[in-house]
Amino acid sequence: MGGRITALDVLRGVAILGTLGSNIWIFTHPQGAMGFLLDFGSDFGADVGDTVDSLLQMLTNGKFLGLLSIMFGIGLAIQHDSAVRRGQRWPGWYLWRSALLLFEGLLHYVLIFEFDVLMFYAIVSVLVAFLVGCGSRVQSGWMIAMGAVNLAVVGLITVALLTGGSTVGDPALALATDSWWSGVQDRIEYFGAFRAEGFLVLPLSTVLFLAGARLYKAGALEDSDRGARIQRRLVVWGLGVGVPLNVLTTVAGPDWFAVDRYLCAPLVAFGLLGGITALVNRMRPEPGLVRGGVTAVGRSALSCYIAQNVIASVLCYQWGLGLAQRFGHLGAVFAVGTWLVISALLVLGASWWMRRFPRGPVETLWDKAYRAPQRRRPAAVL
Template sequence: MPADVIVKNQDRVQVLDVLRGFALAGILIINAMSILAVKGSTPAFTVDIPFADRTLQDLILFLVESKFFTLFSLLFGIGFAIQIQSAEKQGNAFLPRISRRMAGLLLFGLLHILLLWDGDILVIYAITGTLLILFKKTTYSRIRKWVISLLAVPGVLVLAILIYTLIARLSASGAETFAKSDASLAKEFANTDATQKLLQNGFIEGISERIHTYLELSPLLFSRIPTVLAMFLIGLYLGRSNFIRQLPEKIEILKKVRFWGLTVGFSLMFLIVAGTK
């Protein structure tokens, strides 16, 4: 590895390596569900699966989906801050190296889309990581304001959609409307199953299908950028403040974060799971 921006072994924070492995395990679970699932996850697609399978699917939605992606995004921001500190300590230029890394990540993500899977998130990470460079010297107070702003708008919108969907499904007219919509989607899904196309078509056709699917998914994927950037900024904040190196002294803060995180998180997840029924 080049001499610039090296994080020496004695400078590594072992808890970050443990959390990265934990996050990757969760991401593997949720991606395996997406890649291997024959049917989708909406009510119309899951009504005919066994009770045990549907229960497991709900548990994964409740405990896994979007949680480890968020954790990994947070770790990305912390790692970004550590690389800045390492570069400054060694007197090396940070911008050229991080720019090359983001370009490499973008290229790897594009190859991932073309050759393997249309659910790639690396392109989003590369784009958002490039935006994060702009916050390299931003003050802590400005970072906090950016995080609140980036999380507030999508958070309110998602909560409003969840509540509306739940209320609509519980009403007689709404339930009928959703049932018709689910039936229509299920019929369309059965006729245009991307998994079957990829299994039956050749290599070139597979690339074409993945590009087509990725373009269809891109509005949803790119809508994650504000949330990803917010997590990156929180990680940058924690890394720059050396919070992660002072965990034994921060136990009381972590206990409060755990309590409120679980309380609010579980409440919202009950709404989400109920909204999919």
């Protein structure tokens, strides 16, 4: 597969902006992260406003994180193919990439956002790096095993919620938003609690990484007859089956939170992959304003992922402008409005930057850190 894949950056951009669409409800809730989790889905049907909030949350909950996981798997497969073409050892220096991503995720978690995903992507990438070069039977075996573990985890969580033995959120873990430093201290003190979900979904992330790698190698992103067939199947199963199931779990209430987020949402993510790829492949080659902006976000995905959480924190938290305390009661109006503002800032900022530089700012620093230990001084000439 030669040349740059047209849909790849668009998919990354959509995943980043969609992830913001999921996290924005956390930032804009007057009681912060735990307030959002405690309220999640509990007021469906109470009145029109609450029902609209629940349905809008359903649109983003878990789906774009699932798409982002698939995209990481695709990126890993591209790195593997590049190494094979160049005759380089694998995983070789890719493991240094994973170490850098882990460190970056740790900093992002401690300093900015308690629900960072980069740390767990780094952990999963190490395992998948060793599997991506294996045969299809080995990969299928791992996907089946990890899928079974994910089903068991989802089943246990759902039983606990249905029997009243647990809740989605824990009011004792309220994160301080009146002081940035207090938030940092809370994230360090409650590291295990805030990182628990990430460890629970490591099996699911492994499945999505491997699925992304296999779809890439199968030609799912190609603008070809083979690619179009795969894209149609992804849309039929992901959107045709996943969306109705997702609606059912949303209507069923918060007790079905785990099924909604860890089973239905990933299925919809595959539908988004197929639908967006098919749409992009049928567009004219020259990108318009919207597609060009989303592409710029995708090319600077790490920078935009971190930037969106920084901007949202400054806008919403009390140590910043404190807008969540003042306008959080408006629910969807405030959440969607904040998402639109931050998305516009990301698109404009990324477009401006990528017209002038080959990489995003974080990507540039990351690339320097990745290449630094690989440099070797030339041997002295005697």
